[in-house]
Structure formats: C-alpha cells, structure tokens
Amino acid sequence: xxxxxxxxxxxxxxxxxxxxxxxxxxxxxxxxxxxxxxxxxxxxxxxxxxxxxxxxxxxxxxxxxxxxxxxxxxxxxxxxxxxxxxxxxxxxxxxxxxxxxxxxxxxxxxxxxxxxxxxxxxxxxxxxxxxxxxxxxxxxxxxxxxxxxxxxxxxxxxxxxxxxxxxxxxxxxxxxxxxxxxxxxxxxxxxxxxxxxxxxxxxxxxxxxxxxxxxxxxxxxxxxxxxxxxxxxxxxxxxxxxx
Numbered sequence: 735x736x737x738x739x740x741x742x743x744x745x746x747x748x749x750x751x752x753x754x755x756x757x758x759x760x761x762x763x764x765x766x767x768x769x770x771x772x773x774x775x776x777x778x779x780x781x782x783x784x785x786x787x788x789x790x791x792x793x794x795x796x797x798x799x800x801x802x803x804x805x806x807x808x809x810x811x812x813x814x815x816x817x818x819x820x821x822x823x824x825x826x827x828x829x830x831x832x833x834x835x836x837x838x839x840x841x842x843x844x845x846x847x848x849x850x851x852x853x854x855x856x857x858x859x860x861x862x863x864x865x866x867x868x869x870x871x872x873x874x875x876x877x878x879x880x881x882x883x884x885x886x887x888x889x890x891x892x893x894x895x896x897x898x899x900x901x902x903x904x905x906x907x908x909x910x911x912x913x914x915x916x917x918x919x920x921x922x923x924x925x926x927x928x929x930x931x932x933x934x935x936x937x938x939x940x941x942x943x944x945x946x947x948x949x950x951x952x953x954x955x956x957x958x959x960x961x962x963x964x965x966x967x968x969x970x971x972x973x974x975x976x977x
Contacts, residue, residue, distance in 0.1 A: 736766055737840060739960035741773035741849065741930025743953035744815065748793050752954050759959075759972050760797040764804040769840075773930040773950060774813025774849030782820015798827055811835070813849040813931065814860070817868055833868070841965045843926055846919040850931030853915045854906060908932040912949055913940075920945045926967055928960060937969040 745753050763770065777791060802808055808829040812819065823829045835848035851864065916927045917940070926946040935951025935958040946967045951958030957972040 735768035736763065737769050737771070737962040738763060738767055739771045739773055739928050739948065739950055739962075740776070740953060741813070741950040742775045742933055744775055744778040745791065745794060746778045747790055752957065753794070755957055755972060755974065756953060757793060757797050758974060759957075760794075760801055763806065764801055767801070767804075767806045769807040769809060770801065771847065771928070772808070772810045773847070773928065774811050774851070775815045775930060776810075776813070777816045780816035781818050782822060784820070786822065795822060795827070802827055802829075811847060811849050814851040814864065837922075837924060841962050843962075843965055843967075844924045845926040845928055846922070846924045847928050850912075850929035853929065853931070854908075854911050856906065908934055909936070912947065916940060916945065916947045928967070935969055935971075937967060 743752060743756055745756065747753060776794075777788070780788060780791070798808060808827055809832070810819065810823060810829045811832045817833070819829075819831055823831055832847075835846060835852070837844060837846050839845070851860065855861070912927075912929065912932060912934070919927050920940060925944065926948065928948045928950070930950045930952075932949060933952040933954075934949045935956060937946065937948045937960070939946055948960045948967045948969060950960050951969070953959065953972075959970055959972065961968055961970050
C-alpha cells in the first residue's frame with residue numbers, strides 16, 4: 735500500500751489542467767493507497783463556510799470521498815490558503831485535520847510534517863496575518879459570514895498572495911531556510927521533514943542518509959508529489975498523457 739504526500743495544487747476551476755490531472759491521479763490511488771497526506775494549499779482558497787459557496791470544488795471533494803471509501807486514510811495539514819476546514823472535512827470525509835505541524839511515525843520513521851508557512855520566522859508580516867486569521871474568534875466568525883463576503887475575502891487574499899510571492903522568493907533563500915529548519919528538526923530526534931508551501935521540489939539526505947528532507951514542490955505546473963516506499967521518502971512527478 736502506498737503513502738502519498740501532496741501540497742500546493744492551488745485548485746481554482748475544474749476546467750484547469752492541474753485540476754483535471756489531480757482528479758485522474760486520485761482515481762489511480764483508489765484501493766492501493768494506505769494514507770494520503772494533504773500538506774496544505776490544495777485549494778487556492780478554502781474556508782469551511784456552512785453555506786459551502788465553493789461549488790467548483792465538488793468534483794475534488796467527490797474524488798476524495800471515493801478514495802476514502804476505497805480504504806485510504808485522509809490526513810490534512812491546513813495551509814495558508816485553506817484553513818478552518820469545516821464539517822465537510824471533519825464529518826463527510828472523516829479526515830484527520832491538523833492546524834499546526836505534527837510529528838508522526840510513518841513506516842517506522844519519525845517525520846516532522848507541516849505545510850511550511852511557519853518555517854520562515856523572518857516573514858513577520860505573514861506571521862501577523864496568520865495570527866489574525868487562524869485564531870478561535872476568526873473560526874467562530876466563519877459560521878456567520880454570508881457567501882458574498884466569503885468570495886470577496888477570497889479575491890483579496892488571492893491577489894495579496896500572488897503579488898507578494900515573487901518578491902519574497904527574491905528576498906529570501908527558501909532552500910537554505912528549509913535546510914536550516916531541517917537541521918533543527920533533526921536535533922529533535924526526527925528522521926525526516928516533509929513540507930510544502932515554498933513550491934520548491936527536492937528530496938535530499940542529511941548526515942549520510944540519517945535524515946531526509948522532502949520539499950514537495952507544487953501541483954500547478956510540474957505536478958510533483960511525495961511518496962514513501964519501504965520507509966524511504968522520494969519525490970515523484972505525475973506524467974500521464976495530457977489531453
């Protein structure tokens with residue numbers, strides 16, 4: 735049985751190529767996958783409003799439900815584009831949802847699992863925004879927000895994210911930040927780090943193979959994902975015949 739790690743699809747419309755490829759990928763996991771770890775930002779924007787205004791994501795939710803019914807465990811680490819996931823994930827999909835990083839033993843290895851948005855401690859602006867959006871008061875307010883306002887919030891956050899990503903990637907060396915963080919995780923007794931968020935795809939060993947960094951890249955253009963086979967982490971790229 736397979737263990738799969740996936741992050742940063744930033745899905746928008748079922749007509750988009752990456753959305754269609756993800757549906758095909760998920761269908762191929764049915765019956766052969768033990769656990770799917772979704773490491774955040776599966777959606778370009780998702781908050782679990784009771785009214786469920788994001789109907790464009792219904793095909794993806796149906797695919798996840800089919801995967802769940804095939805015997806796959808769903809584990810979701812909230813990202814900076816998808817949080818306060820709501821009843822669809824907790825009840826309908828019965829997913830195990832994490833609002834912060836966690837250490838879990840997977841195939842005998844002690845892994846530090848995270849979306850990655852808290853790794854760069856120098857990004858003070860984002861850390862403040864995260865504090866505002868992710869607290870309990872904000873979570874409670876979601877239940878009373880009308881769909882029109884929800885869609886307005888989505889547009890504002892998407893615009894801010896797209897406009898800032900390029901400048902931040904120039905300002906900071908994300909590869910170095912991930913590797914420095916991995917060394918601190920290694921000192922905590924972990925043997926691997928799995929992270930998304932940075933859209934960097936690489937898998938490398940530290941200290942002669944005693945620790946593995948798996949940075950998942952993105953499922954927007956390259957369609958990269960992670961897999962664990964016999965206790966070994968690896969980076970893969972989905973390369974079907976594209977329509």
